[in-house]
Amino acid sequence: xxxxxxxxLTSGSPMKLILGFAVPLLFGMLFQQFYSLMDTIIxxxxxxxxxxxxxxxxxxxxxLIIGFCQGICNGFGLPVAQRFGARDYDGVRKYxxxxxxxxxxxxxxxxxxxxxxCRQILVLMxxxxxxxDLSYNYIVVIFAGIPATILYNILSSxxxxxxxxxxxxxxxxxxxxxxxxxxxxxxxxxxxxxFGAAFATVLSQAVSGVLCLFVIIRKFDILHLKxxxxxxxxxxxxxxxxxxxxxxxxxxITAIGSVILQTAVNTLxxxxxxxxxxxxxxxxxxxxxxxxxGSTMATYGGQNVGAGKYDRLASGMKSAIILAAVYxxxxxxxxxxxxxxxxxxxxxxxxSANITQVVAQARQFxxxxxxxxxxxxxxxxxxxxxxxxxxxxxxxxxGVFEMIARALIGLIFVPIxxxxxxxxxxxxxxxxxxxxxxxxFFHCRKKLMRRVCQ
Numbered sequence: 001x002x003x004x005x006x007x008x009l010t011s012g013s014p015m016k017l018i019l020g021f022a023v024p025l026l027f028g029m030l031f032q033q034f035y036s037l038m039d040t041i042i043x044x045x046x047x048x049x050x051x052x053x054x055x056x057x058x059x060x061x062x063x064l065i066i067g068f069c070q071g072i073c074n075g076f077g078l079p080v081a082q083r084f085g086a087r088d089y090d091g092v093r094k095y096x097x098x099x100x101x102x103x104x105x106x107x108x109x110x111x112x113x114x115x116x117x118c119r120q121i122l123v124l125m126x127x128x129x130x131x132x133d134l135s136y137n138y139i140v141v142i143f144a145g146i147p148a149t150i151l152y153n154i155l156s157s158x159x160x161x162x163x164x165x166x167x168x169x170x171x172x173x174x175x176x177x178x179x180x181x182x183x184x185x186x187x188x189x190x191x192x193x194x195f196g197a198a199f200a201t202v203l204s205q206a207v208s209g210v211l212c213l214f215v216i217i218r219k220f221d222i223l224h225l226k227x228x229x230x231x232x233x234x235x236x237x238x239x240x241x242x243x244x245x246x247x248x249x250x251x252x253i254t255a256i257g258s259v260i261l262q263t264a265v266n267t268l269x270x271x272x273x274x275x276x277x278x279x280x281x282x283x284x285x286x287x288x289x290x291x292x293x294g295s296t297m298a299t300y301g302g303q304n305v306g307a308g309k310y311d312r313l314a315s316g317m318k319s320a321i322i323l324a325a326v327y328x329x330x331x332x333x334x335x336x337x338x339x340x341x342x343x344x345x346x347x348x349x350x351x352s353a354n355i356t357q358v359v360a361q362a363r364q365f366x367x368x369x370x371x372x373x374x375x376x377x378x379x380x381x382x383x384x385x386x387x388x389x390x391x392x393x394x395x396x397x398x399g400v401f402e403m404i405a406r407a408l409i410g411l412i413f414v415p416i417x418x419x420x421x422x423x424x425x426x427x428x429x430x431x432x433x434x435x436x437x438x439x440x441f442f443h444c445r446k447k448l449m450r451r452v453c454q
Contacts, residue, residue: 009163009300010085010307015319018296021165022323026292028169031176033285038180039197040281044274044346046187049358051194052346053270054134056277057127060255060262062142065114067251069146070153072106074295075244077157078302078388079236084162085306089222096158097229098236099244107150114143125263128270138194145202151209155216158223160299167215171208179204246392250383253399254429257406261425264410272419275358278346279365286335287376289327293320294380301388310448317385317441324377335370339363365423372427379430382437391444398433398440405429 009017044052076099083091114121118140119132127135152175156168179200186196216223265272297320304312343362347355379398386394405428413421 054131058139060258064255072248073153075247081161081302082306085303141198148206155212175208250395257403261410264414275361294384297385368423375430401432402429
């Protein structure tokens with residue numbers, strides 16, 4: 001067994017277990033979003049609204065590619081969680097070895113393709129001509145850093161699968177502090193502009209990944225692999241792809257809708273892009289509790305299914321929903337009163353010509369989304385729980401519903417109603433996904449219960 005702390009979620013109060021597991025994850029995600037937020041604040045304050053819009057214009061394609069990487073890494077961790085829940089430690093190591101090889105192969109292909117076709121992608125997205133060069137300088141560095149993204153995400157998924165949600169958090173905190181420092185150094189001292197912001201992000205993530213690897217080598221005997229564990233096995237590879245590809249595609253399919261929406265917003269001008277960027281960055285920070293609950297429910301579902309404790313799935317989902325409802329109500333009150341001061345963090349005083357419209361649109365976007373956060377919480381909780389239960393394919397269908405909703409808004413309603421329509425794209429996407437996911441959960445649980453009867 002491991003010399004470091006693992007945690008089983010298969011016995012005890014679901015509410016206490018979920019809360020205890022999610023809180024460390026939440027701190028990690030907060031810090032992850034914090035340094036993303038600081039990236040944007042530093043860019044907006046020191047480089048101006050044009051640079052802010054340039055970074056924001058890459059947000060959807062960034063989410064499509066990096067989200068795929070994160071999703072597939074999280075998916076690769078699910079069989080590890082299931083084998084750990086079943087106390088099959090040889091199976092744990094075999095899955096880790098096979099998933100590590102697959103991660104290297106996938107990361108190499110994605111890095112090459114995205115770097116080569118980066119500018120063509122931005123042109124297809126109708127990126128405004130006054131920001132396309134800056135957008136390229138930013139996103140090409142992020143794409144070149146895909147191996148660093150995969151390194152951290154695959155290693156942290158292994159740790160979470162064993163019940164350790166604390167170690168990845170510690171290293172995210174280190175990365176957050178390092179990223180902010182490098183941002184200031186590269187942008188203010190070296191005058192590297194948006195390139196410096198992107199390079200700081202990649203370098204910081206690489207450091208957090210190396211630190212995770214160091215801890216695994218030093219403290220987790222259960223993850224010390226034998227030579228045979230590094231040999232690709234067709235059955236293990238198949239199971240990993242069945243789990244990982246749907247989770248990666250879930251992000252990517254969802255992001256296709258976001259790309260269509262971003263393309264539509266791009267036609268409204270760089271001011272609208274900057275407003276959406278500021279509002280989105282704040283929103284991403286505020287929804288971290290939902291992301292933490294989602295990751296928790298994936299591990300919770302995986303371990304309990306591995307242990308054959310199917311009766312705990314519904315009670316765990318109920319506990320997570322209660323926690324999400326309390327937070328959703330509280331954060332809505334906060335945003336109503338603090339939206340404007342938060343938005344001003346992103347705007348440099350020298351941009352007075354555009355400041356009124358940018359702030360008004362960003363506030364509209366932020367408050368509209370916050371009103372529907374409960375819908376988002378259900379998406380995360382139910383989708384990740386279903387994935388942990390072993391039905392990752394359903395996540396792809398949920399992503400399709402989200403894509404359809406955002407595409408409808410981008411293609412039909414933004415040209416008619418402008419920025420206001422864009423504000424309702426995510427709420428509509430969450431609603432579409434929930435209408436599919438809730439019935440899907442009960443269907444999946446019913447299928448698992450039949451296995452017990454048989």
